[in-house]
Amino acid sequence: xxxxxxxxxxxxxxxxxxxxxxxxxxxxxxxxxxxxxxxxxxxxxxxxxxxxxxxxxxxxxxxxxxxxxxxxxxxxxxxxxxxxxxxxxxxxxxxxxxxxxxxxxxxxxxxxxxxxx
Numbered sequence: 001x002x003x004x005x006x007x008x009x010x011x012x013x014x015x016x017x018x019x020x021x022x023x024x025x026x027x028x029x030x031x032x033x034x035x036x037x038x039x040x041x042x043x044x045x046x047x048x049x050x051x052x053x054x055x056x057x058x059x060x061x062x063x064x065x066x067x068x069x070x071x072x073x074x075x076x077x078x079x080x081x082x083x084x085x086x087x088x089x090x091x092x093x094x095x096x097x098x099x100x101x102x103x104x105x106x107x108x109x110x111x112x113x114x115x116x117x
Contacts, residue, residue, distance in 0.1 A: 007079040009097050012105060013037035015072045016051060019065050030055055031062040032096075035076065054078070056099040065102055077101040 019033040035052050078099040
């Protein structure tokens with residue numbers, strides 16, 4: 001039986017803060033933002049939301065995401081990835097959603113022209 005690996009993530013939630021862009025030691029720009037996603041069925045006395053770190057290296061997508069404001073409802077598609085880097089005390093890592101697509105989710109009664117960002 002052939003095993004088919006798959007790593008697809010689709011998230012819809014609210015942007016928690018303005019996106020940040022920084023340049024990695026490689027010279028590549030990296031845009032980072034956090035998405036607050038409500039859990040469908042929070043456990044009793046448990047978390048009702050997850051705050052997930054999303055990134056993208058795609059410059060066109062970076063330009064669009066840079067326009068998103070805190071509170072905007074957005075949908076992103078990408079893959080879960082673990083990124084590693086060296087620190088003064090060893091190696092560090094983080095799990096992130098590497099976004100390949102993203103869009104604002106239109107709210108009822110909004111101008112259709114605002115839906116393209």
